[in-house]
Amino acid sequence: MAAKENQERIWELARKWQDDSITEDERKEFNDWYKSFDDTGMPDLLGDSPEALKERMLRSVMKMKSNSDRAAAQTTFFSYRVAAAAIVLLCLSVGAYLFLRPSIKYSAHKIAVIKTDASPGRNKAILTLSNGEKIDLDQAQSGILAREKSAIVKKTKDGRLAYNNTALGAGPNNGEMLYNTVTTPRAGQYQITLSDGSDVWLNACSSISFPLAFGENERQVKISGEVYFEVKKNKHLPFRVISNNQIVEVLGTHFNINAYVDESVVTTTLLEGSVKISQLNQPSAKFLKPGQQSIIQPGKAPINIQQVDTEIAVAWKNGYFRFEHADLQSLMRQFSRWYDVDVSYEGAISDDFFEGQIPRSSKLSEALKILELGDVHFKIKDKKLIVLP
Incomplete structure (x- = not known):
């Protein structure tokens, strides 16, 4: 089975395990995959309750990490494989499990106690x-x-910002194009429907400037941060996005732009x-x-x-x-934006890589507890997240 197909299969089995729809054959397949990472005493998943499995998985991951530390000089791939096994599996089972059952706590001797916390981001913007x-x-x-010229600006019942479609093609006002700007802070996100019917999603620490009414020749917006677009098709009116030295031009399509200034590259x-x-x-071009x-x-x-993988x-x-194969600093930049x-960093910064998935609805402490299984440790003081050696 190809690597990507195998990964997708594991994600599917893990989701089924979470919602208790997994069959006995699928449970055995999931168990065989889990045990294939190493032969250092991985727990058998068959028959375990979620509570018992969580505890046994934590003990085995820590044992794996201890063993890998002693054998670190053998191969760098092994160290990465152990980290991947811990993060992928635990984000799928324990990570989602923490979200579903937040009353379950880790034992203090296994995971460092995080005394303060930060709530996840939500829909907010200016x-x-x-x-x-x-x-x-x-x-x-x-x-x-607000009402600005021919445009009507409203907030919908589901929390989106929407612009009246009738403004499309109205053109500039007395030769001047009027612009609005939506800006999300840290721990914010927002969705907008532009006057042409295009939908836009803003991640945290992002912005978009756009005309109330697009002109007769093009639709052009400017962004910063990270923005996802579902552009309304119009073969006569190209849609252009300007961001951090880049121009993206489309007629109608779905795409994501990551143009944060604290990232080394711009990706579309x-x-x-x-x-x-x-x-x-x-x-x-x-x-x-x-x-x-x-x-x-x-x-x-x-x-x-x-x-x-889009x-x-x-x-x-x-x-x-x-x-996927993300370094610690990249993860921390995402956490900084979303949890405000x-x-x-204190001491040397870990050069491990991480794979997995964590719900953005998780509190910061819940997300950090998962990452701590990769032998990375943290403390939170006021609104500062400190990464420990």
């Missing part, structure tokens, strides 16, 4: 109107928030349709197909393209942290 007025969307009631991931990628003041991701180092050429790129929109904490 809308800045063309006249400079600011509206706190988290506090605003549903209904009409295509899920559906086709997009054209170029850099500001650069003549060359490349086209993405579904399942591809462009990678740009701002100010540098060329544009690199690679095949990726679900990883949009996991944040679907309510998860999802990581500052991150600092």
Whole structure:
């Protein structure tokens, strides 16, 4: 079985195990996969209750880690494999299990006690109107928030920001295009429906500036941070996104742009349709197909393209942290944005890599307890997350 197909099969079995719909044959298959990571006494999953399994898995992971420390010089792959086994399996079972049953606690001698905590992010953003007025969307009631020329701005009952479709094609006001901006803080996210019917999702620490009414020749917006688009198709009116030295042009498609200034590269991931990628003041351009991701180092050429698992790129929109071969600092930047904490490091920074999935609805302490199984330790003081050696 191909590696990706095998991974997808394991995710499926783990989900079935979570909701108790797994058959005996599937449970045995899941158990065989789990035991295949190492022969150092992995627990048998058959017949275990969730509570008993969680405890046995924790003991085995710690034993595996201890054994791997003694054999660290043998191979770097083994160390990574142990970390992957711990994080993937425990995010699927224990991670989701913590979310479903938050009353279950880890034993203090196994996982360091985290005395303070941070709640996960939620829907909150600031809308800045063309006249400079600011509206706190988290506090605003549903209904009409503003009327600007021919555009009606409203907050829907499900919490989205929506612009009246009749504004499309209205063009600039007396030669001037009027813009609104939506900005999410740390621990915030928000969804917007633009005047052309395109849907936009903003991750934490992100923004989008857009005209109240798109012009007759193009639809253009500017973003920062991370934004997912589902662009309304219009072959006569191209849709352009400008972000951190990059221009993305589409006619109608689904794609994700990660353009955080504290990340070393800008990535654009295509899920559906086709997009054209170029850099500001650069003549060359490349086209993405579904399942591809462009990678740009701002100010540098060329544009690199690679095949990726698109679900990883949009996991944040679907309510998860999802990581594959991710380093610790990358994870901490995501946690900083979503939990509104500052991150600092004491001592050497771990060079381990992590794979897995954690619900973004988890409290910070719950997410950290999972990562601590990879022999990384933390403490939280006020609004600062400190990574310990």
